[in-house]
Amino acid sequence: MGRKARVSPDRILAAAEVEFAARGFAGARVDRIARRARVNKAMIYYHFRSKQELYRALLRRMFQTIGDRLREVAASDDSPAAKIDRVVATLAELVGEHAHLPAVMLREIADGGARLDRDTLAALAALPAVVAGIVQQGVTEGAFRPVPPIFAYFAMVAPIIFYRASAPIRAEVTDLHLVDLRLTPEAFVHHMQEAQRRILAGAGPSPSRPTS
């Protein structure tokens, strides 16, 4: 019942992701999205009301996807340290699967969230909240030292986004023999996990030291 009705909006969203990621909201062209989605331009305005509404729908879906994956990790019964490792790996996987996600997030932050409605903002705010929960758990169990949630979040997320989104620039810089900026995704994730462990590690080296 009505399964085909979804294929058009979904193809539009997929095409929109590529276009908005590559050019930003202002630079994106509805004609190009239509062509890539192999639908008529009028269909975009039929399914979504405007370019802006299409953009919002895309962002809601993106943040929801990320949040779902992170909440999965947070809900597991792994140790806090293992959860942090998994959060880093999960974020890296997500940006690996959805190659356009980093650019969209970068642009949205640069825009100051000007086009985010309340629901989308809530979905975005849920991301640092998940990380905060894991850190809090680690602190309670004595494995982590306390750090501000938003700091832990940015220390984790920002380098991953930068690393992925900067791939074209790094490749060009390396090709021009300016500096060698190569680093495999696997090595990067490994170093990120080590870094987060070091950032969050409690004062003492012993895994479970009594607090008092």
Place this chain on the structure above:
Amino acid sequence: MGRKARVSPDRILAAAEVEFAARGFAGARVDRIARRARVNKAMIYYHFRSKQELYRALLRRMFQTIGDRLREVAASDDSPAAKIDRVVATLAELVGEHAHLPAVMLREIADGGARLDRDTLAALAALPAVVAGIVQQGVTEGAFRPVPPIFAYFAMVAPIIFYRASAPIRAEVTDLHLVDLRLTPEAFVHHMQEAQRRILAGAGPSPSRPTS
């Protein structure tokens, strides 16, 4: 002799920085830049050849400024650990002084460096090179463990840029009582310095341990 001749281009660049940071290249309007710079629009095309050339001139100047400040730190005779602290503080200062710098960098990365000419690319590539030099010095002196230069660079720069550029979104999220994402710049810098020290710290806790 001819000092006044510079005031117009400089005012244009200053206005362009605001406009490009807030709206991106595609979203920026030459008319708005002209109005903000209090010059006639035709003057922009007289001093710079096009919107694109104006944008490039702006980026060159930005990366040059950052590079100069970082090279100053690298050239000092501080210890590598102290230099890392100063690099973090310097970057934080820079984005504090030039509030529009983070957004421009975010957008340029998202664009994949599409509008960077070779000179600008070289000025950008010099940034991780400076950090790499400091890390290398620390490794040689036995104070740091070896990490890939581009990793050390992103771990340092990405959170700072994100933190600054996300200020409007964080404020809105906090105001809507979704989550409390407040964190003072001073506290943020302090935590960043601590984090970088932990990431780079050599295996042993002793400051100057003989290598062999």
Place this chain on the structure above:
DNA sequence: GTCTATACTTCGATAGAC
């Protein structure tokens, strides 16, 4: 749900006088 044709607007860029 789908397509064609087009109205309406905005914007980058320049011509040409001073």
Place this chain on the structure above:
DNA sequence: GTCTATCGAAGTATAGAC
């Protein structure tokens, strides 16, 4: 160096047939 006036190209959005 500076200003006015304007061209021409895109671009969003919709009307209306099927």
